[in-house]
Amino acid sequence: MPRDVAIVGTGQTVYARRRTDVSQAGLVREAVDAALEDAELTFADVDSIVVASGPALFGSVNQPEKWLVDGLGGLMKPVVRITSGGGTGLAGALAAMNQVSSGFAERVLVVAYDKLSEGALQYQISTLYDPFWGREFAVGIMGFASAYWRARIETLGHTEEAAAMVGVKNHRNAFLNPYAHVRKEITVEDVLASRPLAWPIKLLDVPPISDGACAVVLASPEAAEKTTAKPAWIRGMSYFGEADNAPDRFMLQSVPLQLAAQRVYKKAGITNPRRQFDVAELQEPYTCFELSYYEGLGLCPTGEAAKLIESGATDMEGDIPCNPSGGCMGANPIGATALIRLAEAALQVTDKAGERQIEGARTALVQAGGGWANLRGVAVVGAERN
Amino acid sequence: MFAGSSNRVGIVASAQTQFKRAWADRQHVDLIGEVVNAALKGSGLRIEDVDFVIDSGSDILDGRSISNCGFLGAMGAHQKEESRVEEDGLWSALYGATKIGAGSAEVGLLVAYSKPSESDVAAFYWSQCEPFYQRPVGFGQAAASGLQAQSYLAEHGLSEEIFADVAAAEWAKAVANPALEIGDAPSAAEVRESGNAAAPLRELEMSQPVDGAVAVVIASQRVAERICPDPVWITGIGTAMDQHAFSRRQRSALPAAAVAAEGAYKRAGIDGPQGLSLAEVSASSSATQLMVLEALGLAEAGKGAALYEDGSKVAINPSGGALPADPIMATGLARLSEAALQLTGRVGHAPEGASSAVVHGAGGVGMQNHCVFTLEV
Numbered sequence: 020m021p022r023d024v025a026i027v028g029t030g031q032t033v034y035a036r037r038r039t040d041v042s043q044a045g046l047v048r049e050a051v052d053a054a055l056e057d058a059e060l061t062f063a064d065v066d067s068i069v070v071a072s073g074p075a076l077f078g079s080v081n082q083p084e085k086w087l088v089d090g091l092g093g094l095m096k097p098v099v100r101i102t103s104g105g106g107t108g109l110a111g112a113l114a115a116m117n118q119v120s121s122g123f124a125e126r127v128l129v130v131a132y133d134k135l136s137e138g139a140l141q142y143q144i145s146t147l148y149d150p151f152w153g154r155e156f157a158v159g160i161m162g163f164a165s166a167y168w169r170a171r172i173e174t175l176g177h178t179e180e181a182a183a184m185v186g187v188k189n190h191r192n193a194f195l196n197p198y199a200h201v202r203k204e205i206t207v208e209d210v211l212a213s214r215p216l217a218w219p220i221k222l223l224d225v226p227p228i229s230d231g232a233c234a235v236v237l238a239s240p241e242a243a244e245k246t247t248a249k250p251a252w253i254r255g256m257s258y259f260g261e262a263d264n265a266p267d268r269f270m271l272q273s274v275p276l277q278l279a280a281q282r283v284y285k286k287a288g289i290t291n292p293r294r295q296f297d298v299a300e301l302q303e304p305y306t307c308f309e310l311s312y313y314e315g316l317g318l319c320p321t322g323e324a325a326k327l328i329e330s331g332a333t334d335m336e337g338d339i340p341c342n343p344s345g346g347c348m349g350a351n352p353i354g355a356t357a358l359i360r361l362a363e364a365a366l367q368v369t370d371k372a373g374e375r376q377i378e379g380a381r382t383a384l385v386q387a388g389g390g391w392a393n394l395r396g397v398a399v400v401g402a403e404r405n
Numbered sequence: 406m407f408a409g410s411s412n413r414v415g416i417v418a419s420a421q422t423q424f425k426r427a428w429a430d431r432q433h434v435d436l437i438g439e440v441v442n443a444a445l446k447g448s449g450l451r452i453e454d455v456d457f458v459i460d461s462g463s464d465i466l467d468g469r470s471i472s473n474c475g476f477l478g479a480m481g482a483h484q485k486e487e488s489r490v491e492e493d494g495l496w497s498a499l500y501g502a503t504k505i506g507a508g509s510a511e512v513g514l515l516v517a518y519s520k521p522s523e524s525d526v527a528a529f530y531w532s533q534c535e536p537f538y539q540r541p542v543g544f545g546q547a548a549a550s551g552l553q554a555q556s557y558l559a560e561h562g563l564s565e566e567i568f569a570d571v572a573a574a575e576w577a578k579a580v581a582n583p584a585l586e587i588g589d590a591p592s593a594a595e596v597r598e599s600g601n602a603a604a605p606l607r608e609l610e611m612s613q614p615v616d617g618a619v620a621v622v623i624a625s626q627r628v629a630e631r632i633c634p635d636p637v638w639i640t641g642i643g644t645a646m647d648q649h650a651f652s653r654r655q656r657s658a659l660p661a662a663a664v665a666a667e668g669a670y671k672r673a674g675i676d677g678p679q680g681l682s683l684a685e686v687s688a689s690s691s692a693t694q695l696m697v698l699e700a701l702g703l704a705e706a707g708k709g710a711a712l713y714e715d716g717s718k719v720a721i722n723p724s725g726g727a728l729p730a731d732p733i734m735a736t737g738l739a740r741l742s743e744a745a746l747q748l749t750g751r752v753g754h755a756p757e758g759a760s761s762a763v764v765h766g767a768g769g770v771g772m773q774n775h776c777v778f779t780l781e782v
Binding site: 021022042044074075076077079080081082084085086087088089093094095096097098099100101102103104110113114116117118120121122123143144146147148149150257258259260261262263264274275278389390391393394 | 536
């Protein structure tokens with residue numbers, strides 16, 4: 020039988036637009052030290068390490084885990100890197116989860132990071148596209164994201180105002196998160212009046228570019244018991260992709276997101292997501308994506324995302340708070356962002372989230388995404404096992 | 406194989422493209438699509454039966470960020486669980502085996518590919534070096550390989566002639582492997598006369614990059630036994646990474662390969678490789694080829710060359726190994742695929758009556774990372 024997998028420690032770095040005080044190796048070490056301290060473990064307790072980061076071009080180091088290993092205490096241990104675009108943090112956690120669940124390892128350290136100050140981000144993202152057919156007219160991620168939002172405005176009513184409310188909410192929540200480096204009070208009017216980048220996407224619909232790392236320690240039930248009286252349990256996790264050029268690709272709703280949610284909800288016995296989840300951490304690279312995820316994750320019916328955000332249900336005080344951490348708006352070190360969502364969910368269900376704690380949170384939803392919006396991950400984290 | 410898990414994982418099918426210096430008339434998607442189709446054909450499985458895809462490739466070699474994204478269709482990963490392991494394909498096999506071992510899936514497709522003919526392979530390696538101390542002095546795969554070779558000879562009081570003999574022996578096997586299109590085998594004398602690559606190593610003593618793709622289908626015991634008359638069971642897996650700073654690494658041996666092998670043997674419940682039928686191993690040069698064989702326990706330290714002179718009870722690289730044909734991100738998975746084909750008698754160069762194997766893959770400058778599998782039929 021597969022073993023349950025617990026999160027027994029989390030650690031996050033200070034996030035900033037530029038961390039000029041540390042190298043990439045120093046950055047990941049900061050998160051790892053914090054996670055091991057939280058788990059009350061040392062390097063010697065770690066059986067295996069999974070590194071997750073964005074594309075190698077982001078940091079201009081190929082296979083960076085080969086360099087980082089010295090600082091990760093990984094000498095003579097299994098070390099592997101998973102890379103899967105923006106959602107790679109969760110993809111890395113999933114690889115680690117399988118290592119624990121199968122019995123390959125008892126405790127696995129997952130570390131995810133990006134040091135985006137060291138490269139030209141949108142240029143490097145643009146190399147995602149096919150060199151013959153796509154690259155000449157592709158513009159980073161923003162080009163197609165704006166086209167699809169435009170379509171969702173028409174068909175699903177994901178208005179500019181509704182998306183602006185997502186930005187206002189997440190910016191407001193970021194004030195409660197000591198790790199967030201963007202602390203800026205904004206209004207719906209500010210967002211609507213901000214400079215269009217690729218209309219309808221405007222400057223304040225877009226998260227910051229950050230340097231940062233996050234680390235999480237996963238453990239088997241036996242190993243977790245020795246470490247902590249209060250682990251967070253991974254009740255399900257999945258990561259789906261779809262061909263970027265598939266002729267039947269439907270972008271009004273993300274099919275890989277729905278497939279991942281379906282898989283994970285079944286495993287965790289989630290039949291009414293809105294009611295059963297106490298809190299959600301969603302990876303929203305632009306405000307419009309969070310609206311789309313509400314529907315894809317079943318937090319509201321199709322076409323009612325605008326109504327959901329307007330109702331205040333996803334605010335801190337609402338019945339399904341989304342991104343109490345501030346989400347990507349507070350800090351966005353891309354390769355780490357999805358693992359941060361998982362770590363934040365673990366903090367919530369173990370009552371360790373400080374000022375951003377949702378009282379009594381027992382079950383948390385985590386969502387991650389990357390690639391050309393064609394890689395999507397979902398996890399359920401709980402105070403109890405399945 | 407794994408503590409607390411009774412799920413056996415079997416290799417039920419595999420395929421590779423022809424490996425050659427340049428597939429000038431095929432794109433990545435063509436090579437990948439070809440092996441995915443070929444692996445599934447006759448396997449009793451359709452793409453719909455595949456639960457997940459794990460793949461190995463390199464953004465740097467592909468000249469493309471998140472390059473798996475562009476190949477998901479060709480890999481058959483459309484609307485499936487997929488992840489990219491940016492390391493030699495044998496680590497994709499490790500991921501897949503843990504996923505099935507954990508009971509969270511039954512059928513996995515592993516894909517690895519490289520097209521180094523379109524890339525700067527030296528840059529692929531030097532860009533792995535940390536940027537402050539190693540890169541500015543031009544450190545990379547050639548420098549690391551030369552230093553390893555010098556240290557190996559000095560440590561064991563050997564002459565550089567052995568490296569040419571090793572390369573010639575591997576090439577002689579490789580030209581008999583119909584999956585390789587690499588030209589004629591050089592004699593040991595011709596190897597010695599090939600240009601200087603990284604003293605004391607000659608050009609033909611370095612692994613030679615090739616274009617190609619490999620696909621391997623693995624399945625849970627339940628599925629494997631139902632669809633496959635002769636599944637190849639994964640009995641052990643071990644992996645370990647050495648430190649990055651080359652100046653602090655042991656250069657006359659590969660201790661991380663030894664730790665990886667020890668892990669695999671322990672899980673397989675064996676003391677060493679002596680009872681196994683064959684070994685399929687990766688190498689960056691003739692020197693590391695010997696070091697890998699020694700680290701795996703096939704020869705004592707400094708005695709690897711004897712396996713070529715006196716013959717070996719465990720058949721070494723019946724496929725010709727990685728020296729004549731190194732598809733970089735696919736090399737370890739190609740070894741796994743080769744070993745599985747040999748154990749099921751599907752290729753002519755299989756040792757007679759072979760029933761078990763050790764398989765090795767590596768990654769990094771100077772072979773910093775190692776992964777070892779043991780197999781049986």
